[in-house]
Amino acid sequence: MKHFYWTICLLGFLLNKGTCVKVRYDGDQVLKVTPQTEQQVQYLQDMLIQWRLDLWKPDIVEEIYPGRDVHVHVKNSYLQQMKENLVQQDITFKIMIEDVQKLIDRSSVSRRSTEPITLENYNYNIYHPIEEIYTWMTMIKDKYKNVVSRYTLGHTHENQPIYYFKIGWPSSETKKVVFMDCGIHAREWIAVAYCQWFMREILTKQKSDKLIYKLLNQVDFYVIPVLNVDGYTYTWTTERLWRKNRSPQTGDCFGVDLNRNFDAQWCSVGASTDCDSLIFCGPSAASELETKGVVKLFEQVKSNMLMYLTVHSYGRLILLPYGYKKNQSANHNEMMLAANKAAAKMTEKHGEGYIVGSSSVILYDNSGSSADWAADNNISFAYTFELRDDGEYGFELPDDEIQPTCEETLTAMMTLFEYMNETYLGPFDSGAAVGPLWLKIPLAITICLFYAIPL
Structure with missing residues (x-):
């Protein structure tokens, strides 16, 4: 074939x-x-x-x-x-x-515009090819440079840049880290769409939402909107249902399943050594340029990392470690508590039920996933989100399903962040933060006037 x-x-x-x-x-x-x-x-x-x-x-x-x-x-x-x-x-x-x-x-093809892309007309309710996403990334970086920095994770086998964002107010204090990867599997377009939606919501509500404002002062978000750039591009240009990356293998084989390539009991279960397979684990653990980039960045920030999130489709699941064994993670009960709260909020949003549990229990056995690898590296909260749907559309989720999917997923993640805030972040002194200047100027003027006026 x-x-x-x-x-x-x-x-x-x-x-x-x-x-x-x-x-x-x-x-x-x-x-x-x-x-x-x-x-x-x-x-x-x-x-x-x-x-x-x-x-x-x-x-x-x-x-x-x-x-x-x-x-x-x-x-x-x-x-x-x-x-x-x-x-x-x-x-x-x-x-x-x-x-x-x-x-x-x-x-x-639905609802696509021929107008030049701006942040004001960027449509988050359709799927975008990589060229448009790159344009969006540049505009995000330029508009929100006070709170956003864009970096290059590395380059793909086809020499396309893999970008990631660091989102958070500058601070002299040590900050916690939340790490998110999207688009590991090329054909799972809704995962890429969600990452863009997530960034839009966080950035536009950075001052108006109390929780988001506090998070951005105490947490740095590291977000990879499209990890599998080559594969994602290939789904637009050539083969919509392509899953892997596009690295050349032996013979005429192309591509490795990046979510089987991490060093988490690599290629032990639920993966294949056949390079023709959709779940080919690669020639060795972390063999791929994309995986190497994640590992390098992860090592730089893992000492402060509290949460690792990886976004996929489909199945309506919130998955906990592990996929390669039935044993539960060290803080499985706490992860279940937080995830069940998140799933309940998702159901409240649009009535869609999400199931919570360990990957090997409620999905299937698999090894080499990014979430299991994060858990193996002692990250307290490592979740895999499997977004809509449960089979009616599969990987072909129509674009009119993007908004409700993103809304309910954002609700779930904000619930997790709320739990993280209440349990791990502690009180926040906005006056002492090195955050937005607009809050500090009035306070500084008031202090100066107080000491300048004779009593």
Whole structure:
């Protein structure tokens, strides 16, 4: 299948002045298949492996078991035979997505503007290609330079810069750190959209929201809006459902699953050494430029880091460590307490229920994730957010779902920050802070007048 895609791309390159023809998914469907017996499980696993189908949930065939719903993207050329085989084996299935390409088109073209991008007209309710996100990053850096600094985490295999932001008021005091990565998996566009939404909300409410104002004086937020830049770019230019990065591997293989590449029991479970696999863990732990960049920055700030957040889709889950073992993290109970509060607030926001629990318990076994790696490095709170939805759209979440998804996710994170504030940050003396000058000038004038006027 991959040779077919590259052949198409090469033809497109030759015939279209260097532009690769996009992979299309016309007539492809996503099926929800539910095997009920061990024999049905084995049959389904064999068929998925033989046809190299795109398994959306769970990540690997070994995690299929009786009674578990399986979400699988089936190419149009296999669809009829797949359905006939399932009927013959009496395996229950239903159509989740009727036409994958139509759903992709719905999110790719709607509500796009031809006007030059400004912060005032930047639309946070649509998905943006990397060029527009880079423009947005520059505008954010320039407008909010009093509280935002932009840095380069590193460069990708295709020499694209990976940027991160440090958000927080300058302070002479030691500050806690909250670290967030978004866009590890290329096709999970909602994760990238959320990171932009999060930054917009934090920055526009830096003075009006009491909690945010206090946080920015006592916490530095390190935010990576798009970690997997090459992969994300590739989903826009060539193959929308690409998952990995774009690093060249042996033979004609490309890409490593970055969330299997961290040094957290690397490649032990829920990962593959097959470079063709969507969950290929890479040639070694932290082998990828993207992963190396995260590790380097992490080492610089981990002594003060309190919380690590990684944003993904889909499933409506708040995941705790660990994915590679059933053992709970040292502060599992406290993490559950805070996460359950966050999930309750999410439900209040838009009525969508999110499940809380350890990755290996409520999702599937996996190793090498960034959150598990953070927990292994003694970060007190390491959460993975799996955003909407639970299967109706899968990775093709329409852009009219961006706002409610981001609103409920922001509500959850603010609930976590509220817990962090109440439990770990302590009192805040705004007069002693090296924060915004607009608060200090009136205080300084008042003090000067007090001592200048004779009594």
